[in-house]
Amino acid sequence: MKKILFSVLLLGAMFASQMVVAAADLEVNTPAITAIKGSMQSRHAQLAPHYASGAVGLTKDGMVAVRDANAVPLKDRAALNGTVAAENADRAKLYKEIATANGHPEWQAEIQSTFASRWIDKAQGGWWVQGAGGWTQK
Amino acid sequence: MKSWSIALVLACALPSCVTINIYFPAAAAEKAADKIIDDVWQLKNGAGKPSTNTVEP
Numbered sequence: 597m598k599k600i601l602f603s604v605l606l607l608g609a610m611f612a613s614q615m616v617v618a619a620a621d622l623e624v625n626t627p628a629i630t631a632i633k634g635s636m637q638s639r640h641a642q643l644a645p646h647y648a649s650g651a652v653g654l655t656k657d658g659m660v661a662v663r664d665a666n667a668v669p670l671k672d673r674a675a676l677n678g679t680v681a682a683e684n685a686d687r688a689k690l691y692k693e694i695a696t697a698n699g700h701p702e703w704q705a706e707i708q709s710t711f712a713s714r715w716i717d718k719a720q721g722g723w724w725v726q727g728a729g730g731w732t733q734k
Numbered sequence: 735m736k737s738w739s740i741a742l743v744l745a746c747a748l749p750s751c752v753t754i755n756i757y758f759p760a761a762a763a764e765k766a767a768d769k770i771i772d773d774v775w776q777l778k779n780g781a782g783k784p785s786t787n788t789v790e791p
Contacts, residue, residue, distance in 0.1 A: 620759075622763055624769065637773060718772075
């Protein structure tokens with residue numbers, strides 16, 4: 597009886613230890629991901645003033661969007677739209693790349709929604725973020 | 735006794751076959767997201783916070 601109990605305990609410990617291994621980190625250091633990150637990092641210098649002015653906001657699906665085009669002079673709007681489109685293309689690629697780098701392309705949507713809440717959490721005060729009820733200023 | 739040993743070996747071997755994550759590792763994803771966002775927005779490497787002053791775009 598004691599032996600059985602011991603075995604059950606041992607088995608439990610083994611399962612538990614393997615669950616811990618399964619919950620390891622996600623791979624985010626592939627060349628593709630690093631390249632996308634670099635491109636987003638250099639674009640951030642252009643986007644930061646627009647986040648601050650409210651022209652661009654962080655959407656609830658982990659993207660960025662032109663929120664108030666009037667905050668930008670007419671002549672600069674086309675360029676802004678281009679920057680936002682490029683940023684969103686990079687973000688979509690980033691989410692997809694992380695999913696495939698970890699062998700689970702089907703995780704893309706979940707990765708995207710994880711990022712969505714983290715971008716918004718880390719956004720600076722004054723930036724506009726999209727919640728369930730629409731745009732709010734942090 | 736022998737059957738227990740076999741059961742034990744199986745119990746160790748089986749989960750390692752399914753260690754390939756089937757569930758979505760939410761905590762790991764959050765950690766990865768934080769790391770990437772810190773890099774992109776340069777929040778944590780002495781570079782200071784990205785400029786928020788409204789410079790003429």
